[in-house]
Amino acid sequence: MIGKKGRDRRKIYTLSSMKEVVITLSTVDIVTDAYMVVLYYSRGLDIQGNIMVAMLSVNMTIQLFAVIVVYKKKGWRRLLREILLTVCYLRPFVDAHRVNNRETSREGGESEGGQR
Secondary structure, X not given: OOOOOHHHOXXXXXXXXXXXXXXXXXXXXXXXXXHHHHHHHHOOOHHHHHHHHHHHHHHHHHHXXXXXXXXXXXXXXXXXHHHHHHHOOOHHHHHHHHHHHHHHHXXXXXXXXXXX
């Protein structure tokens, strides 16, 4: 049918492809940060290495504070799990998985309330 509405057009980006891009960029960012710290120290640029470690430490502290604020009422096991995910730099993977599962349940016709 010619002249279909915007809702009937094929989407260029799917949730799955966006998830893969986010995971890839987050992983590359973590790896390059670690590589730069090692490179700075190996070349004798201790001040720059210390600044990079301080930046990463401040970033991690802010993330941990946010996790504690968000998950403090969910119980200590859930809080501990979320803290470990953050410290191990697994948060982008888990968040992408959570978003994908939520969207999958909605695409299947089931809402979170169990009604269609």
